Amino acid sequence: MGASAKIRVTPKVMGRLRLASQGLLGGFNSVEECVSAMGAMQAQDLASAFWAVGQRVSGAGLSKVLEALENGTVVRSWPMRGTLHLVPPQDLRWILAITTDRSMRSVATRHRELGIGEADIATCRDLALERVAGSPGMTREELFKIFEAAGQTTSAQRGIHLLWILCQNAWLVQGPPAGAAGKALGQQLFVSFDEWIPESKVLDRGEGIAEFLLRYLRSHGPATLSDFAWWTQIPKAEVRAAHEAIRGQLVELVFRGTSYWLSPATAALLDDGVPGSRTVLALPGFDEFLLGYTDRSLVLPAEHFQKVVPGGNGVFKRMIVSGGQVVGTWSRSGTGSGGTGRGPGVELEPFTPEGLAPAARRSFELQAAKYLRFMAS
Incomplete structure (x- = not known):
């Protein structure tokens, strides 16, 4: 091309x-x-x-x-x-x-x-x-x-x-x-x-x-x-x-x-x-994927912006990205495994009431495990 x-x-x-x-x-x-x-x-x-x-x-x-x-x-x-x-x-x-x-x-x-x-x-x-x-x-x-x-x-x-x-x-x-x-x-x-x-x-x-x-x-x-x-x-x-x-x-x-x-x-x-239509990622807060642009609406719809940056206070929460779009936030639930049923040591907060589809949830659980291994290694 x-x-x-x-x-x-x-x-x-x-x-x-x-x-x-x-x-x-x-x-x-x-x-x-x-x-x-x-x-x-x-x-x-x-x-x-x-x-x-x-x-x-x-x-x-x-x-x-x-x-x-x-x-x-x-x-x-x-x-x-x-x-x-x-x-x-x-x-x-x-x-x-x-x-x-x-x-x-x-x-x-x-x-x-x-x-x-x-x-x-x-x-x-x-x-x-x-x-x-x-x-x-x-x-x-x-x-x-x-x-x-x-x-x-x-x-x-x-x-x-x-x-x-x-x-x-x-x-x-x-x-x-x-x-x-x-x-x-x-x-x-x-x-x-x-x-x-x-x-x-x-x-x-x-x-x-x-x-x-x-x-x-x-x-x-x-x-x-x-x-x-x-x-x-x-x-x-x-x-x-x-x-x-x-x-x-x-x-x-x-x-x-x-x-x-x-x-x-x-x-x-x-x-x-x-590629990436089925890719699910656990990105940190402040990641360049969102923060690196003056217009963030391509990957984060305006109606959900406050869920990532509450009150517009400049603090960006950790993001769940699915298929190239921000679909929720996540946080640490402790240093150990389990406890929440939502992945090892991680809490999910999807934007929609129905949450992540089963396949996407399984993919995110792998991401959560990857994050915990990273922090411990």
Whole structure:
């Protein structure tokens, strides 16, 4: 199927195409391959991010994903939208070079309210770099104590904003999990960016936006340019210019009068029927399958949105996905097996009163078991 082809599709296949693009119908061979292909993966909640990777990497357990974070082959930072993501370490510097200025402008008023000026930033930068240099890293609390001793208050979120600024400017980065191999999936140590990531890929702004856009559309397609502009907060004019440079490597689908873009490999699935019509998945909250788009209605009908994001409070519940559509939510029911009759250690909350069909329920029980094995391995 040529890259210039225009293909019209029905709504029911759009979600399954996204499953295929995101590695949820086949998967990647390693944690590093997964994160690199996705470009960035939502990681505000670390446990959810690890399971998002686990669902895309064949045979991976929690220990394998933790190992990537501990070894620095994957890093967690704030590359865009002021939100933590997993990113390839070699790409973080050029991504920040694209996004940091706009991110800083978006919180300028808040920083003025907190009394954060250039001199404060310079003081905290020098203190932090002096203390983390050559060390395994320091926790957030340890750095806060150092800032406080120098007269830099860290209350009222001022401390976390200061650390965010140091990471945005590629002076610090979050490194290995703190504690016993991060088993509690809590905090990470802050380390020197240059020491933790000694080699970075070099791209100028135009090249970087084009690379980021291409990676996004390949891994999230079918998606729109507006989806990417929202995802990264890169101005639409620059997104459109980048698209002109890479559109020959993509396929266009027209849906309801809007152009969606995806890789030729994913578009080729349309020739013989898009797989995944019977696939049932237990996805984490905050998964890119839903969160990675400005318009989520293709896979989650508007009438059910509040069931995934109650009150629109920004907290996304774990999702049951069937045939490429979100059909319910799920939660842990404990650390053991059984107890509910609804799968080992998992509670289902389907959107409809009739619930999942028997075959879909059996498939979900296998997913629940897979999740529990992942968390224990």
